[in-house]
Amino acid sequence: FYFFLVQSLDPLPMHGRDLGVHPDDLIEPPEQEQESKQEILENKDVIVQHVNIEGLGRTKEDLLGYEISDVFHAKSLIDVMKRAHVARLRLLRLGIFKDVEVLIDTSEGTDALPNGLDVTFEVTEIKRLTGSYNTMVGNNEGSMVLGLKLPNMFGRAEKLTFQFSYGTKETSYGLSFFKPQPGFFERNLTLNLYKVTGQFPWSSLKETDRGVSAELNFPLGVTSHTLKWEGVWRELGCLARSASFAVREESGHSLKSAVSHTVSVDSRNSAIFPSRGALFRINQELAGYTGGDASFLKEDFELQLNSYHHYCYCGLVLSASLWGGMLYPIKGQPSCIADRFYLGGPTSVRGFGMYSIGPQSEGDYLGGEAYWAGGLHLYTPLPFRPGKGGFGDLFRTHFFLNAGNLCNLNYGEGPQAHLQKLAECIRWSYGAGIVLRLGNIARLELNYCVPMGVQSGDRYILRFTQICKISVI
Amino acid sequence: MSLAAEAFVSQLAAAEPWPENATLYQPLKEDQILLSDHASSLAVQAYLRMCGLPVQVLCRVNSEFMSPSGKIPFIHVGNQVVSELGPIVQFTKAKGHSLSDGLDDVQRAEMKAYMELVNNMLLTAELYIQWCDDATAAEISRPRYSSPYSWPLSKILAYQKQWEVRRKMNAIGWGGKTLQQVYEDVSQCCQALSQRLGMQPYFFNKQPTELDALVFGHLFTILTTRLTSSELAERVKSYSNLLSFCRRIEQTYFEDKSS
Numbered sequence: 001f002y003f004f005l006v007q008s009l010d011p012l013p014m015h016g017r018d019l020g021v022h023p024d025d026l027i028e029p030p031e032q033e034q035e036s037k038q039e040i041l042e043n044k045d046v047i048v049q050h051v052n053i054e055g056l057g058r059t060k061e062d063l064l065g066y067e068i069s070d071v072f073h074a075k076s077l078i079d080v081m082k083r084a085h086v087a088r089l090r091l092l093r094l095g096i097f098k099d100v101e102v103l104i105d106t107s108e109g110t111d112a113l114p115n116g117l118d119v120t121f122e123v124t125e126i127k128r129l130t131g132s133y134n135t136m137v138g139n140n141e142g143s144m145v146l147g148l149k150l151p152n153m154f155g156r157a158e159k160l161t162f163q164f165s166y167g168t169k170e171t172s173y174g175l176s177f178f179k180p181q182p183g184f185f186e187r188n189l190t191l192n193l194y195k196v197t198g199q200f201p202w203s204s205l206k207e208t209d210r211g212v213s214a215e216l217n218f219p220l221g222v223t224s225h226t227l228k229w230e231g232v233w234r235e236l237g238c239l240a241r242s243a244s245f246a247v248r249e250e251s252g253h254s255l256k257s258a259v260s261h262t263v264s265v266d267s268r269n270s271a272i273f274p275s276r277g278a279l280f281r282i283n284q285e286l287a288g289y290t291g292g293d294a295s296f297l298k299e300d301f302e303l304q305l306n307s308y309h310h311y312c313y314c315g316l317v318l319s320a321s322l323w324g325g326m327l328y329p330i331k332g333q334p335s336c337i338a339d340r341f342y343l344g345g346p347t348s349v350r351g352f353g354m355y356s357i358g359p360q361s362e363g364d365y366l367g368g369e370a371y372w373a374g375g376l377h378l379y380t381p382l383p384f385r386p387g388k389g390g391f392g393d394l395f396r397t398h399f400f401l402n403a404g405n406l407c408n409l410n411y412g413e414g415p416q417a418h419l420q421k422l423a424e425c426i427r428w429s430y431g432a433g434i435v436l437r438l439g440n441i442a443r444l445e446l447n448y449c450v451p452m453g454v455q456s457g458d459r460y461i462l463r464f465t466q467i468c469k470i471s472v473i
Numbered sequence: 474m475s476l477a478a479e480a481f482v483s484q485l486a487a488a489e490p491w492p493e494n495a496t497l498y499q500p501l502k503e504d505q506i507l508l509s510d511h512a513s514s515l516a517v518q519a520y521l522r523m524c525g526l527p528v529q530v531l532c533r534v535n536s537e538f539m540s541p542s543g544k545i546p547f548i549h550v551g552n553q554v555v556s557e558l559g560p561i562v563q564f565t566k567a568k569g570h571s572l573s574d575g576l577d578d579v580q581r582a583e584m585k586a587y588m589e590l591v592n593n594m595l596l597t598a599e600l601y602i603q604w605c606d607d608a609t610a611a612e613i614s615r616p617r618y619s620s621p622y623s624w625p626l627s628k629i630l631a632y633q634k635q636w637e638v639r640r641k642m643n644a645i646g647w648g649g650k651t652l653q654q655v656y657e658d659v660s661q662c663c664q665a666l667s668q669r670l671g672m673q674p675y676f677f678n679k680q681p682t683e684l685d686a687l688v689f690g691h692l693f694t695i696l697t698t699r700l701t702s703s704e705l706a707e708r709v710k711s712y713s714n715l716l717s718f719c720r721r722i723e724q725t726y727f728e729d730k731s732s
Contacts, residue, residue: 233626241541245549252535255626293623362552 048072048080049107049116055123059096060155066183067091071119080104084119091121093185095159096152099124126151136167143167156182172196187218202355204243204364205250207338208235226262229290231255234338244362250337257292260285268306273379273396273437275317279304287339288331295333300325300341317379317396323348323404324372328411340367343406344427348373350402351429351451358406372422373404379435396435398445403428403453427453491568495528495550497521498536504620505534506545507613508698509599514546516690517558521548522726523681524570534621562683572682580677584684587669587676591684594662595691597647598655598705604638606652608701660708663692667712674721681722688715689722 051071053064068087074080084102091100100123107116132147143165150160159178165171174194181187192213199206211232218225234254238247261284268277281302288295304321329335342365344352358368379396386392405426409418431449438444499514500506506514514530521528528548533539540547540556547556548564555564565571573581603614618634619627642648647655666688675681676688692715696706709715 233629235538237538238541241554245552245554248539248554249533249535252538253622253626253630255623291623293626 044077044115045075046077046080046115046117047113048074048119049111049113050118052118052120053123054120055125057125058128058155059123059125059152059157063094063156063182064091067094068121077104077117080117080119084121088121090185091123094152094157094180096126096157097123098126128152141167141169143170156180157185169201170196170198186224188216190215190217199239200355201239202342202353202365203337203367204239204247205337206237206239208237209233210235222267223263223265226260228260228262229258230260231257231292234336236336236338244364246361246366247337247364254294254336255292256287256294256339257290258285258287258294259290268304272443273317273435274304274306274319275308275315276306278306288333294336294339295329295331296335296339297328297330298325298339299328314381314385317377319377319379320375321377322372322374325370326409327369329369335369337366340369341371341406342367343371343373343404346445346447348402349404349427349429349451350400350431350447351449352427352454357404357427357455359408368406369408370418370422371404371406373402375403376401382434394437396437397432398435398447399432400447400449401428401430425453425455427451427455489551489568491526491565491570492551493527495526495548497528497530497546497548498533498539499530499546500536501532501534501621505617506532507603507617508694508700509596509603510537510545511698512596512599512691512694513544513558514690515694516687517546517548517561519689519722519726520558520562520572520683520686521565523572523686524565526565526570558683558687572680572686575680576677576682584677584682587666587684588687590662590665591687591691594658595695597642597645598659598662599691599695600638601642601647601650601655602652602700602705604635605642605647606701610635612701656704656708659705660711663709663712663715667715670714670718672714675718685718685722689719693719693723 048071051068053061053068056064067090071080071083071087074083081104084104088100088102091097100121103120103122105118105120107113107118128150130149130151132145132149134145134147136143136145144167145163145165147164148162152158153160157180159176161174161176161178163172163174163176165173172194174192174196176193177191179189190213192211192215194213195208195210197206197208209232211230213228213230215226215228232255234256235252236254237251262281264279264281266277266279266281268274268279279302283298283300285296285298287298300323302321302323304319306317306319309316309318325341327335327340342355342358343349344357345354349357355365355367357365358371359366378399380398381388382392382395382397387395403426405422405424407421407424409421429449429451431447433445433447433449436444436446497514497517500510502511518528518530536545536547537543539554541554542556542560544557547554548561550564553564555561562571573584576584602609604610615631615635619631622630639648650658670676675685677684692709695709696716696719698706700706
């Protein structure tokens with residue numbers, strides 16, 4: 001059999017949440033080397049008299065006050081160090097400093113107490129304008145992304161980002177403004193303005209979206225929430241003259257105005273190769289009550305459980321996931337092809353063509369109003385452990401079982417009939433392969449898979465493979 | 474699909490007879506369709522009726538965007554979609570239905586010339602009045618064109634369409650014309666058609682051709698559509714043989730069929 005190598009790197013999200021500060025980092029103890037001095041000073045009471053920040057240019061001081069005020073509460077030297085370390089990470093997390101150094105010294109001057117300490121943060125601000133360039137390849141498509149960023153635009157960690165992405169299937173422009181609440185970085189507001197032009201060959205459809213959205217992110221206990229309003233002008237058209245008439249009928253303009261709410265709990269230790277923890281995410285979207293032509297209620301959820309087992313000198317990771325969703329048209333309006341769910345392909349039910357499961361017309365997939373998909377994966381280290389402790393550790397062997405179904409429901413019938421419909425004609429596949437982790441943003445899979453339960457009209461690929469992406473069942 | 478494959482498919486389709494379920498798509502008749510689109514749609518309907526080909530007319534808000542060329546009307550026959558009169562004439566010809574087979578080369582060239590005249594003068598004048606005359610655009614064209622959409626998309630689409638048509642008018646040199654000049658052009662065009670028609674029942678005597686369908690589509694629509702001013706209809710009404718020509722086609726091909 002033959003293999004295809006495809007790699008995918010997702011663009012870095014335009015939000016501020018990706019600054020690379022993991023919650024675990026915040027409780028990291030200070031460096032070992034300071035231990036000897038600490039023994040003497042550890043129990044000695046100290047008072048932090050002054051906290052200075054040096055190197056500020058356009059950053060407003062009041063913003064930083066929230067981040068570093070905790071240092072004043074330190075009672076002992078080791079406490080000062082711990083709190084200063086945490087404050088340093090909090091400052092870096094804002095994404096407005098290139099570097100932050102901490103200096104702790106005894107207080108000087110007329111009002112200096114004998115046990116008084118001064119803490120000084122020496123910061124280096126990021127340039128006013130930063131640029132980036134990425135090339136991405138994945139799922140038989142490539143794209144290049146140009147980005148311009150104005151970090152710390154008004155001096156309070158606001159961020160203005162412009163991104164232009166040109167790809168074989170998708171071209172987009174986006175302007176995004178990010179504003180965190182001072183002192184509570186996780187609570188933030190993002191405003192987006194975008195235009196995306198995409199091609200969907202599995203549906204012979206092309207779509208141009210021009211939209212605005214406002215997004216509010218905030219944590220609540222262990223959960224994180226996103227409240228979003230989005231207004232999109234959607235323009236659908238046929239990709240070719242040969243497109244099926246069912247797709248042609250969907251052509252034209254529509255306006256969607258939707259409010260959505262997402263809750264997620266993520267306790268996984270990594271987004272790409274989690275070995276422990278669980279993810280639960282539920283998303284609901286209501287369109288049609290804030291204006292616009294599209295009216296529907298859309299619910300979907302994702303659940304992923306990972307567990308680590310030590311067996312025969314090697315670590316095994318067992319991962320189970322379940323996805324599902326339902327689209328309920330309201331106000332008697334039929335659902336639009338752009339709102340429905342699609343299933344199949346290397347990120348969901350492996351072995352099937354990209355989004356090539358379920359209702360179709362003349363070879364064009366029309367999507368469905370309900371779906372579910374599940375996966376069971378077993379990851380092990382490579383057999384005989386070549387390249388152990390180095391390059392070889394980026395690879396895993398991978399056995400999987402995927403299943404799913406996508407269909408349209410008749411909402412006049414009861415839940416019993418719906419479940420029965422979703423349980424009919426289940427598509428599933430099994431196989432094995434090798435997974436490669438690329439940095440912390442992408443994975444590459446090389447699989448041998450056998451699709452089962454293929455229904456007439458489904459497109460499938462026997463014995464081969466592909467891959468990618470961050471969110472994988 | 475490659476061009477060759479597409480050509481092959483249309484050849485294949487040509488061999489199939491005209492199906493019973495052929496449909497013609499146009500915008501909503503009551504609230505949406507504009508003068509020029511109605512004229513073009515009526516011309517195609519008249520042509521198909523003259524050929525004796527049955528077609529069901531369906532009104533869809535997105536017909537303009539469903540059409541492969543972005544123009545109204547288009548027909549869906551079997552698994553083929555064909556838009557505008559010219560290509561539809563070709564398409565029916567491939568299926569063995571033609572109105573102009575009885576004409577000789579000179580007549581056929583003459584017919585094509587008059588059809589060009591109608592498209593260049595009447596159709597362009599209709600578009601001009603709809604989108605370049607501020608009163609008509611504001612009172613009729615923009616509200617009707619945008620009627621299926623919600624705010625603010627309705628405004629965007631209407632102004633986008635207006636801008637597109639105005640740009641086209643500038644490109645063909647109509648941008649600087651006044652409304653009076655456009656009415657003059659319509660009169661001249663009608664004059665030419667009226668002279669060519671003379672006392673004959675159809676442009677090429679006894680048998681109707683696609684030219685008759687096209688002229689009927691435009692003149693009948695102009696006569697029966699209410700605009701901000703009746704000037705356009707008045708210009709056409711001064712040619713009595715054109716009026717009776719319209720009435721004749723309406724009675725022969727539209728009233729009989731519906732009763």
